[in-house]
Amino acid sequence: MKRAVYVRAEDRPGLLRDLSDAITSLGGNIEFSIARKRENEGHFLFIFEVESEKSNEEIERIISELKEVKEVTVEEFPSSEVFSDYLKEHKTIASEISKYVHPSDFLDALTRMDEESRREVYHHIPQSYMANLLHISPKEIVEEASSEIGPRTLSRVLGRMDPDEVADVVQKLPSEIVREVYKHMEKESLEKVRGLLRYPPDSAGGIMTSSFPALREDVRVRDALRTLSLGKFEVSDVLFVVDEEGKLLGYLKVLDLLREDPESNLGRICKKDLVTVNPEEDREEVAKLMVKYDISRLPVVDEEGRLLGVVTIEDVADVIVAEHGEDYLLLGGLPKMEDYRYLTARPTSLFRKRFLWLLAIYLVESVTARIIKGFGVMISETAIIAAFIPLILATGGNVGSQASTLVVRALALGEVTPRDYLRIVLKELSTSILISPAIASVGFVFAYTISLDLRISLIVSLALGLVTITADITGALLPLLATIFKVDPATISSPLIATISDVSGLVVYLTLASLLLGVV
Amino acid sequence: MKRAVYVRAEDRPGLLRDLSDAITSLGGNIEFSIARKRENEGHFLFIFEVESEKSNEEIERIISELKEVKEVTVEEFPSSEVFSDYLKEHKTIASEISKYVHPSDFLDALTRMDEESRREVYHHIPQSYMANLLHISPKEIVEEASSEIGPRTLSRVLGRMDPDEVADVVQKLPSEIVREVYKHMEKESLEKVRGLLRYPPDSAGGIMTSSFPALREDVRVRDALRTLSLGKFEVSDVLFVVDEEGKLLGYLKVLDLLREDPESNLGRICKKDLVTVNPEEDREEVAKLMVKYDISRLPVVDEEGRLLGVVTIEDVADVIVAEHGEDYLLLGGLPKMEDYRYLTARPTSLFRKRFLWLLAIYLVESVTARIIKGFGVMISETAIIAAFIPLILATGGNVGSQASTLVVRALALGEVTPRDYLRIVLKELSTSILISPAIASVGFVFAYTISLDLRISLIVSLALGLVTITADITGALLPLLATIFKVDPATISSPLIATISDVSGLVVYLTLASLLLGVV
Ligand SMILES: [Mg+2]
Ligand SMILES: [Mg+2]
Ligand SMILES: [Mg+2]
Structure with missing residues (x-):
């Protein structure tokens, strides 16, 4: 070493x-x-x-x-x-x-x-x-x-x-x-x-290279090999074949060129099963395409089919790393911070980027204070109700974050589209109907050890069971909604899900409590 | 289209x-x-x-x-x-x-x-x-x-x-x-x-291919070209040169081979600036290495230096996508679920994977109920205190999740190591000292509109300010601790951070409240 x-x-x-x-x-x-x-x-x-x-x-x-x-x-x-x-x-x-x-x-x-x-x-x-x-x-x-x-x-x-x-x-x-x-x-x-x-x-145009070999269809294999041996290209394993206007006709692996008759014309022997993209195509889509179909060299062509450049899998690997970095930041509740470095980023610029998002989510979350205030009388009378608020809210947030993670990933991999919303709701219903009673039972036992009160334990347990199902479905549907409104589903971060399920969880729990404390 | x-x-x-x-x-x-x-x-x-x-x-x-x-x-x-x-x-x-x-x-x-x-x-x-x-x-x-x-x-x-x-x-x-x-x-x-x-x-051994051209050092360029033109290899742009025991000596780009004298021996002309890995090396490290140093073909050799296989950048692109998928699931509070598909995964298996994690985090979070119960008397007397619990806890969770996201990423990119803990703490202190008063001021105004009570507003505002700083530092240090204890920092999910900052946030807020309600 x-x-x-x-x-x-x-x-x-x-x-x-x-x-x-x-x-x-x-x-x-x-x-x-x-x-x-x-x-x-x-x-x-x-x-x-x-x-x-x-x-x-x-x-x-x-x-x-x-x-x-x-x-x-x-x-x-x-x-x-x-x-x-x-x-x-x-x-x-x-x-x-x-x-x-x-x-x-x-x-x-x-x-x-x-x-x-x-x-x-x-x-x-x-x-x-x-x-x-x-x-x-x-x-x-x-x-x-x-x-x-x-x-x-x-x-x-x-x-x-x-x-x-x-x-x-x-x-x-x-x-x-x-x-x-x-x-x-x-x-x-x-x-x-x-x-x-x-x-x-x-x-695609922003990540393509313009350093690749492209030769006319009427060039012979013998001359192509000579030209290749003289040049220096970033793409050195594939040769592209174009017509006199620069329109892409096909390609040839350099290794395959060695097998051909030196007198053949490139146009006659080149492979024509071309996949191409426009220069305007989003680099993330280009990366997905190349990974999914195992493409190493993707030609970029204009509307007339003229060869403009080539996207290499080496550049795409960088793109994937960068895009995942962006998504990762989004998930953690941070805006797009292209190509910053942690050690050189200034505190003031980090502050600006972090605070706006915190403020936005704070304003949504502040609804919870108004909701609890609305149940103030009940809480003064039965203070133990307050003890279970963070637990119920956190559980909802966690279930919701699991569900949204699963759906965001399935969307990203192209396994599902928003048209599949029914399948997704059914899938989440069937999973959360298994999770809900399990969490509710654990919650009942635990609430009893804290409150020594069967009524309170029942309320906590019911609330946990309900919140599990609503948070799961909400967490699964939010990324679908995002996709429909053309927002990147990766922006559906765990903190956002947690905030939304905090609000709905509180309403469920406190309403249940005020109903059952009167009745049971 | x-x-x-x-x-x-x-x-x-x-x-x-x-x-x-x-x-x-x-x-x-x-x-x-x-x-x-x-x-x-x-x-x-x-x-x-x-x-x-x-x-x-x-x-x-x-x-x-x-x-x-x-x-x-x-x-x-x-x-x-x-x-x-x-x-x-x-x-x-x-x-x-x-x-x-x-x-x-x-x-x-x-x-x-x-x-x-x-x-x-x-x-x-x-x-x-x-x-x-x-x-x-x-x-x-x-x-x-x-x-x-x-x-x-x-x-x-x-x-x-x-x-x-x-x-x-x-x-x-x-x-x-x-x-x-x-x-x-x-x-x-x-x-x-x-x-x-x-x-x-x-x-590395698990992702390498064994389909690549490797020829002995005494082979001449002319014969190498002939052998290449007859074979069919997954790696077709680079030729590896080995000795009679199969030890790796160097490599040659096929295109460069065209430039050489047909009578030269491969051993004499091959490039020797080799980067290699052991077959046991973690595929994630291999991917990082290849992306960082822009390597397209990485030879895998045993302890004696014998060439076992080649990792291609095409395979590495798949690895990066898979590893990011795993990390993404971890972040959302889901265990490693290698190569599952959302639509074919069974609800019972999803239940098993999700419930265990939910249960674990539930047990940690349940501490919050005991803490609040401990302050039961104060809450029956001043019920409005309960109203701000979710807000303060959520803010802590969000700040912590931002900080941990920044640090996990810096660790993943190799920008920082756990040895840099002092730099990191300083960086987070300087950012959170900017965020803290901003959040505290917003919190004061908002708490007053809800409570119409200066004392309560002061308590809420102070708690928000303190929680912001502690959650930020905790969020930043947790991934460092994980690295030191050889746990993948990607397992530091937002829900985990939220749970930990829920507990510490409650202690800070309720202690502050019980102290100041007596004094102010
Ligand atoms: Mg570029
Ligand atoms: Mg993106
Ligand atoms: Mg990993």
Whole structure:
């Protein structure tokens, strides 16, 4: 297992040797090391392979026992913590680290640093590495880095990217910088980028690549192989065949090309069972389509059938991760926060995003106070009624959240549509009719141990039984309603379900109580 | 746009012609149609392309106005509803439909049918199609279908699959059927399947394919190209290079092979910057690795470095979808329910899965009843105190669920680790210190409009402010604790957070109330 170690120590002669010795005696094989001195302190970074199963803590202890060592961090490689510790001390080391560390890991290290240090680091990142880094960075980092390095360097960095990567980055830049950058760009690539920018980032056009081989139908296999061997494409396993107007005719796997007669025309031998999408198609639908039908390369065509680009399964994997992240936030009661990072997001912006939603749900939930106030007399007389309110409401919320989860997922997988509402209601009825008496019985026994009152226990038990069924059906129907009103059912979060079932649960419970306390 | 239409009608001469006329006059271009008669009823299925933007409802109305038509369903193609409607009437049509419909869509249609009809349909599915269907089917369908077609046919069906697909299917079969099937299988493929079955389905070994080109280091480019052009592999864009013991040395993109001197040895020209995994590695970690570092083909090697298989990004996309589905269920308060389908899952099995979790969370939540009972005297005297309980508890739950969502996601993306607990607490403190006074102020005003009592309003407002901060910190720390105790942080569901913050919120609110009602 590979480890990364950061050491800070009072400088003394032989320290580097002692550190190397310590690591070697641990069975470590040093692959990379940096040592820098400032004033009287030495800063060391080692990356090494250890065969034995030494824990990070053990290694940390052994190194920290060396004379003059002040601070040790040991982590598994790649380690964003160790790199950020070192970068904070020596920003210039960025260029050396970049030779050894994947841009994804470098980005992780960056987001662990304070803004000021980050801004210094940008000046020491080589241009080709910056290109790979910017392409995967969130908006905040892209903005910071570009304002630091300036439009001239930035346009040189962008010059090292594929047009679709440039388009992704440009979308994260403020428009005044974009204008500056465009001035420095070559005309041909500028046109390609602008072509891609015509489509929103969450559409097929926004995620497609324009780096793929496309050849005319009258090209022979022999020449196609030669062209392929000379080019450099993001899509390198499939060749698309087009007519003279650029209309897509078919495709050929490169491997299959090897089997063909070198003199054949591509148009005659290409496969024509094409699935295509429009550039405007939602990227989530594109992802679903490709996963469902196991498509690796999906051509994007315009209304005339002209080939505009190709969506790759590699990009779709990123899309799926991003879309699930969005849905996950929605579920937890947070708005869409595209490509933010927890560590770099500002508290004020988090506040703004969280508070509005909390306020909205607070206003709905506040109905519960009015309902309870309405039963104030009963509660003063029989205070024990109040004791079961949170329990009954929570149970309703949990049942509702289970039901809505099941339905949202079935909708997302295309297993059901809103037209199936009857099947869904029946399914939920049959399940909740099993759950309801079970919960009611447990509730009865429990309520009796608390209240020692059969009447109260009966009321609590009945309320639990009823609430279970109503909350289940409500939870199942809400996502269907959302779909009908063209709202993403993923917005039906557990807190929303809980709020709605709080209100209906209270009405059921307190009405039951006021009826039965009079009668029983 | 392509539509599918199902029509049921009293049989009469010229009906098929009238239906075809109606579709043609709608501008439809019929691609596929089936007509079957039973007793006095005719059943028709049409698939056609319409240029105009006619809605399904319009088409439905126009067709249903034809004489003797009893039932019309119009849907966009592929339409699981139309197919299942037709299959229910004429099971033998399965073989015809299979020529036109993707197995994924056929499966969707199957899950919409009752078990009895499904069991009949299995007998009419061609073997090669059954192979594609079984590979993507959930356990219930695999079991049903195999018990219907019997082990002899089943082993013939399995003979048409890749070994890794067979392994997937075998894992869904009862062991007595597996034994039968093994008897009928060829020795060589049986060994391959058994090799793959050594690894659990959620490991790298469980998702890898064994269908990829691997050639020895001393093979020349010329011969490699010939071998590639003769074989048929799932991985067809990369060639792996191994030594005589099968140890992985490097890889070559097939496209790059075209550029090389035909006389070169593969060992000399192959790329050696290999990232590999062990077969035991968790499939979720494999997926993260491949997405993070943009890897399309990840070789799986044993301890000696021998190449065992390859994980493809196509399979990883499926894994990501499956893992997110699991996490989604967990979040909604449901246990892991691997590869179930909502429509075919039995209410009793849903009951078992849902009830245990509900019961567990009920028992925790029941503490709230004891707490409130403890403050019974205060509540009989000042019943309005009870009115604000759900509101305060819900707000705590919502804030906590937001905070935990942010942290779970940051953990999942590797942005933070439990070692960052201090940063996280600081971040949450700084956000919740902004949210707390905002919520408290809103709460004060609102509580006054309900209670018309400054004391009560002050208590409610203070409680809201405090609960906001404690719930936020608790919500943020729970996923960290989960990670430390090696529990998947995704199990920290919103309902769980809500339950925990219900208990702490009640203690805060009622204690505050009993203190301040005495003092203020
Ligand atoms: Mg793009
Ligand atoms: Mg979405
Ligand atoms: Mg998981």
